[in-house]
Amino acid sequence: MLRDAQADAPPPRYGVQDALRAGRKRQQRRRALWAGTGSAAAVLAVAAAVAVPQLLPAGSGRSTTVNAGSTTASKAPAKAPFAYPSTAFSGTFAKYTVGDLTVDGTVLVTPGYQVASITAPGRGQAYEDENGDRYYAPNVIGHVVTYAKGVFDPSRARKDPKAGAGYFHAGEKKQAIKPGLPAPYAESTYTWKYADDAWAQVIVGGGLKYPATKLASIAQGLTGGAEQPVKVGLRLGYVPAGFALGAAGTTSDYLGATFDGTSYLRLIKGEFPYEKLTGTVGDPFIVRDKQLPILSLQIYPAREQKYDAPGTAAYCPQEGLCYRYTADKKFFVELNGGGFIGNTEMLKMLNSVTFANPADRSTWFAATEAVG
Numbered sequence: 421m422l423r424d425a426q427a428d429a430p431p432p433r434y435g436v437q438d439a440l441r442a443g444r445k446r447q448q449r450r451r452a453l454w455a456g457t458g459s460a461a462a463v464l465a466v467a468a469a470v471a472v473p474q475l476l477p478a479g480s481g482r483s484t485t486v487n488a489g490s491t492t493a494s495k496a497p498a499k500a501p502f503a504y505p506s507t508a509f510s511g512t513f514a515k516y517t518v519g520d521l522t523v524d525g526t527v528l529v530t531p532g533y534q535v536a537s538i539t540a541p542g543r544g545q546a547y548e549d550e551n552g553d554r555y556y557a558p559n560v561i562g563h564v565v566t567y568a569k570g571v572f573d574p575s576r577a578r579k580d581p582k583a584g585a586g587y588f589h590a591g592e593k594k595q596a597i598k599p600g601l602p603a604p605y606a607e608s609t610y611t612w613k614y615a616d617d618a619w620a621q622v623i624v625g626g627g628l629k630y631p632a633t634k635l636a637s638i639a640q641g642l643t644g645g646a647e648q649p650v651k652v653g654l655r656l657g658y659v660p661a662g663f664a665l666g667a668a669g670t671t672s673d674y675l676g677a678t679f680d681g682t683s684y685l686r687l688i689k690g691e692f693p694y695e696k697l698t699g700t701v702g703d704p705f706i707v708r709d710k711q712l713p714i715l716s717l718q719i720y721p722a723r724e725q726k727y728d729a730p731g732t733a734a735y736c737p738q739e740g741l742c743y744r745y746t747a748d749k750k751f752f753v754e755l756n757g758g759g760f761i762g763n764t765e766m767l768k769m770l771n772s773v774t775f776a777n778p779a780d781r782s783t784w785f786a787a788t789e790a791v792g
Contacts, residue, residue, distance in 0.1 A: 502644035504568055504618060505534065509668055509787045513564070514645030518638050523564055528669035528684070529650045529787075530701070532571045532694025535675060538562040538624065538638065544677050549723040560677040562607075562624030564638065565700060572619035573696040577611035581632075586612030586639060588632035591625055610635035614642060621699070651784035652683035653719045654753055656791055657772030660761055663687040663715060668787030672718060673702045679721050681751055681778035685790060689713040689760070713760035715769075719753050719778050734770035736763040744770040751778040 505512050511526025513536040520541055528535040537560050544557035580587040591606035607625035610632065614620045620642065622635045650668045666688035671678045673686060690712040692705045705712040722745070727737040729752075734744035740757045753773060757766050776783040 499641065499643040500645065502566070502614060502642045503647075504566060504615070505529070505647050507647065507649075509665065510647050510649050512644050512647050513566075514643040516641050516643040518641045519634075521561070521638065523638065523641070523643075525645070526648075526650065526669065527563075527671045528667060528673070528675065530667045530673075530694070531568075531692075532697060533565050533567045533700060535669070535671075535700065536564045537671070537675075537677075538564060538622075553723075555723070557677040557679065561626055562622065563675055564620065564622050564642065566614060566620040566642075567618060567697065568694070569615070569618045571694050571697055573698055574611065574613070574619055576698050577609070577619075577621075580609075580611070583610065583632035584612075584636045584640075586610050586636060588635065590632075591629065593629075605629050608635060610639055612636075612639050614639075623699075649786040649788065651781065652685055652787050652790050653681065653751070653776045653778040653784050654683070654685075654717065654790060655774045655776075655785045656685075656717075656769060657774065658769055659687065659792055660715075660765055660769070662689045663713070664689075665787060665791040666692070666714070668790070672716065673700070675700065679724075681719065681721055683719050683778070683784070685717045685787065687715040687717075687791065714758050715760065716756045716758075717753055717769075719751055722750050722752060725752055734767050736766065739763060740766075742766040742770055744773060746775045746778065751775075 499516065500514060503512060508531065509529050511529055511534050513523065513526045513534065515525045516523050522539050524537045524539055526534055527537045537558075540559050540561045542559050544559040546554055546556050548554055574587075577587045577589070580589040582588075587610070589607075589609040589611075591608040594604050594606055596603045604626055605628070607623050608630055610622040612620060620639065622638045624630050624635065652668055664687065665685065667673055667686035668684065670683050672684045688705060690707065692701075692707060692712060703714065705714060725743070727735075727743065729735060729743065729745055729749075732745065732747075732749075734742060736742040740759050740763070742755045742757070742763060743752050744755075745752045753770065753775075755766050755770055757763070774785075776785055
């Protein structure tokens with residue numbers, strides 16, 4: 421998880437265990453497996469950065485430090501210049517590679533920053549579904565974050581050692597989370613200014629320690645793409661009064677690895693000031709010691725479901741957590757109310773949903789059109 425925007429933020433309205441019970445019970449059904457050196461642990465975070473460190477693909481076996489090596493081809497084509505999106509909830513990351521790592525393009529957009537994922541070779545975290553079948557998440561080992569002009573506060577980053585055009589924070593080695601597994605590293609961060617008063621970060625973490633030169637090469641490779649609206653696999657016909665679009669993409673604010681067909685919307689009630697950030701914001705969203713109400717909707721493949729559906733209609737297996745399946749039951753949407761609205765209101769939202777085909781992104785809706 422990226423470092424919190426406000427390290428001294430007051431505690432959230434509900435605690436870690438409440439959030440785990442109310443909004444992340446789907447995760448309890450999935451049993452993470454460790455399949456050797458190719459696995460990675462998915463990040464699960466609530467409130468103040470509760471996370472399981474990732475384990476990156478193994479290197480030579482003699483060292484846990486990645487050799488920076490050659491990061492670009494000798495005759496690489498000229499990269500397109502990068503510019504921050506000019507319109508709300510649009511992305512401008514282009515896909516590019518640096519050695520064996522791939523920056524996959526925009527996965528999340530907020531009013532203050534956009535995020536691209538970084539994947540490495542190999543398989544990510546292993547899961548078992550309710551039938552005992554094993555499947556794997558993409559091997560996401562980090563992210564590139566570009567902040568809008570004036571949003572990021574570089575004062576903390578400038579305390580880190582200078583490395584090329586930026587500043588490098590080396591992740592410390594941590595204890596192994598399970599006997600027999602290699603000890604992971606905390607996040608390593610490379611922070612640099614990509615435009616006037618506009619900053620960006622490369623963040624990686626896991627079982628291998630990436631040097632400053634490797635992260636700097638990812639920063640140097642930052643490539644702009646055509647500005648495109650962020651799209652999601654559903655459209656809401658009803659939104660509770662006062663709530664507006666706060667984030668959209670193919671992963672949530674916690675930036676975990678996701679599967680094909682997944683998309684995400686965060687609705688927020690009130691204005692969150694995207695200013696003086698030192699990292700991305702997960703939860704809580706605190707303004708003047710008050711947590712702003714948050715609703716989140718995320719589409720998942722059907723095998724991610726913990727609760728049996730009583731039929732084809734929207735349903736709530738518990739207070740604050742409701743679901744609805746697509747017509748073919750290959751995907752479902754999870755609505756987490758966080759205790760801010762009741763189940764009756766949540767069911768009204770889900771019954772207003774129009775699904776695109778989650779498996780076909782050409783049918784998806786622009787996020788700004790998905791929230792009426």
